[in-house]
Amino acid sequence: MPYAPADAYVSFTLHPNHHPGVLATTSGPTSDAARSHLHDRGFRSTGPDTMVLARIDREEPYYTDRSANELTRYGFTVDIAPELQEEIDTEWTWADYPMPWCTPEEIRQASADAQRIHDDISTGRLTVHLHADDGHNTVAVGTYANGVRRHVHLHGENHLRQVAMAYEDETEAVAEFHRLYTVAVRPGPAPLTDLEQSVRRALCGESAPPPRRQLTEAKSAPPAVAGPGEHEQFLNALFESSQHWAKYRTWSDETTIASHESFTVRAEFDHEARHCTDISWTIAEYDGPVGERLWWATITAGTPVPLIHAITDHLDVPLPVDAAEPHTPLEEAGWSAASHPARTTWQAPNRSVVFEYTPHSADDRWTAFGGDDPNRPAWAIRFSAGVPHDLLIQLTAAVAQGGGLPLAAVRQAPPLPRIPPHLPQPRARVR
Structure with missing residues (x-):
C-alpha cells in the first residue's frame, strides 16, 4: 500500500458547468500519486492540479465517494464540498428508466457497462461503422480493436447503450445491420447526444456554451398560452x-x-x-x-x-x-x-x-x-x-x-373566422 504524507491534499467539488460532474484539485509533494489513483477511477486531467470526472451515467457522486474513501485509506487528506456531499448522500433513480423492475444496483451495473462502451468509442478502441434510427432508439454496428466480441451491434444512447449482438465476422455484422435497418442506415457514428457533448466539454476543460435555444440576449416575452376552456x-x-x-x-x-x-x-x-x-x-x-x-x-x-x-x-x-x-x-x-x-x-x-x-x-x-x-x-x-x-x-x-x-x-386579437364549408380535396397521421 503506498504511503502519502499528511501534506498531500485532494479537494472534491461539483463541476460548475456539468452537473453532477466533479472537479478534483490536488496539492502537496505526492499529488502525482493522488492523481494516478484518480486517473484509475475515471478522472481526467484538465490542468496541472485539476482533474474532472464526467460520466454519461450521471454517477459521478457515487464514484467520487468511492475514490475519496480509497484515498483516505492510503493516507491522503481529502475534503468534499458540502454541496457534493449532499449529492453523494442523496438516493435517486432514473425517472424514465425503461426497466423499472431493476434494483438500483442492477441499474448502476447496466449504466457502468454503457459507460465502458462510451469510453471505448471515445478512445478509439471501438470503431463505429454505421448507425441508424429504428424509430425508437439509436442503433449502430462497430468493431473492437481487440477482444473476444470483436464485431457488435449497439442499441440505445447514453446510459442505456448496450451490446445487442456480437459477431465473429465483420462482413456478417455489417450485412445483418443493413438487413435489419435498410434505408435508415447512415455512415459513421450517430451525432453526439447533448449529454455526450457536455461530458466531452467537461473533460476537455471547456466552458459551457450558451443555453440551448437561448439564441439572443434580449429579454424573453411571456409566450401566449390558451386559457381554460x-x-x-x-x-x-x-x-x-x-x-x-x-x-x-x-x-x-x-x-x-x-x-x-x-x-x-x-x-x-x-x-x-x-x-x-x-x-x-x-x-x-x-x-x-x-x-x-x-x-x-x-x-x-x-x-x-x-x-x-x-x-x-x-x-x-x-x-x-x-x-x-x-x-x-x-x-x-x-x-x-x-x-x-x-x-x-x-x-x-x-x-x-x-x-x-x-x-x-x-x-x-x-x-x-x-x-x-x-x-x-x-x-x-x-x-x-x-x-x-x-x-x-x-x-x-x-x-x-x-x-x-x-x-x-x-x-386582444380578433376572433377566429368560421371554418369555411368548402368541399374537401381528395387525400391520399429526473435526470
Missing part, C-alpha cells in the same frame, strides 16, 4: 362550422374523436387535460381508410388555439404554399437560427417561441414550443417523421404571424 370551445366550433368532421364519443367521457369525412384523418381530444403541458390533442393521418399511419402529432393543453386552427385548416382544405421549406416563413419573419449536429432551431425575436427540427428523431421530428426552455415549455406541438411539409409551412406561417406575440396581444 378555449380548446373545448374550438372543438365545438369545429363540429358546428364544418360539415367535414364527425363527432364520436368513446366508451369513456374523457375523450372525443373527430373523424374527417375522408376517413384518413382522426383527431382525439382529451377533456381531462388540465396542465398546460398535458397532451390534449392527438392527430394522425393514414394511407387510406384502413391503411398504415403516415404521421402523427401531439398538442398540449396550453397551445394557442390559432395554431391548432392552422393545423385543422390544412387537414380540411390544404392551401397552396409558396415557401420552399417549413422554416422559410420563420426566416422571413426575422427569426434567428442555430445549427447543431443533432438539431436545428429557430427562435422568435422576443424568445417567446421556438421551432425545432431533429432529423434523427422519429417521434419528435418537428417541434414548436412556447418559451425558451425546452425542459419547461409553456406548450408544445410535436410532429413525427412523415408529416407533410406544406402542413408545417402553414403552421410556421401562423406561428410567425402570431405565435410570438406577448400574451396580452394574443388575447
Whole structure:
C-alpha cells in the first residue's frame, strides 16, 4: 500500500458547468500519486492540479465517494464540498428508466457497462461503422480493436447503450445491420447526444456554451398560452362550422374523436387535460381508410388555439404554399437560427417561441414550443417523421404571424373566422 504524507491534499467539488460532474484539485509533494489513483477511477486531467470526472451515467457522486474513501485509506487528506456531499448522500433513480423492475444496483451495473462502451468509442478502441434510427432508439454496428466480441451491434444512447449482438465476422455484422435497418442506415457514428457533448466539454476543460435555444440576449416575452376552456370551445366550433368532421364519443367521457369525412384523418381530444403541458390533442393521418399511419402529432393543453386552427385548416382544405421549406416563413419573419449536429432551431425575436427540427428523431421530428426552455415549455406541438411539409409551412406561417406575440396581444386579437364549408380535396397521421 503506498504511503502519502499528511501534506498531500485532494479537494472534491461539483463541476460548475456539468452537473453532477466533479472537479478534483490536488496539492502537496505526492499529488502525482493522488492523481494516478484518480486517473484509475475515471478522472481526467484538465490542468496541472485539476482533474474532472464526467460520466454519461450521471454517477459521478457515487464514484467520487468511492475514490475519496480509497484515498483516505492510503493516507491522503481529502475534503468534499458540502454541496457534493449532499449529492453523494442523496438516493435517486432514473425517472424514465425503461426497466423499472431493476434494483438500483442492477441499474448502476447496466449504466457502468454503457459507460465502458462510451469510453471505448471515445478512445478509439471501438470503431463505429454505421448507425441508424429504428424509430425508437439509436442503433449502430462497430468493431473492437481487440477482444473476444470483436464485431457488435449497439442499441440505445447514453446510459442505456448496450451490446445487442456480437459477431465473429465483420462482413456478417455489417450485412445483418443493413438487413435489419435498410434505408435508415447512415455512415459513421450517430451525432453526439447533448449529454455526450457536455461530458466531452467537461473533460476537455471547456466552458459551457450558451443555453440551448437561448439564441439572443434580449429579454424573453411571456409566450401566449390558451386559457381554460378555449380548446373545448374550438372543438365545438369545429363540429358546428364544418360539415367535414364527425363527432364520436368513446366508451369513456374523457375523450372525443373527430373523424374527417375522408376517413384518413382522426383527431382525439382529451377533456381531462388540465396542465398546460398535458397532451390534449392527438392527430394522425393514414394511407387510406384502413391503411398504415403516415404521421402523427401531439398538442398540449396550453397551445394557442390559432395554431391548432392552422393545423385543422390544412387537414380540411390544404392551401397552396409558396415557401420552399417549413422554416422559410420563420426566416422571413426575422427569426434567428442555430445549427447543431443533432438539431436545428429557430427562435422568435422576443424568445417567446421556438421551432425545432431533429432529423434523427422519429417521434419528435418537428417541434414548436412556447418559451425558451425546452425542459419547461409553456406548450408544445410535436410532429413525427412523415408529416407533410406544406402542413408545417402553414403552421410556421401562423406561428410567425402570431405565435410570438406577448400574451396580452394574443388575447386582444380578433376572433377566429368560421371554418369555411368548402368541399374537401381528395387525400391520399429526473435526470
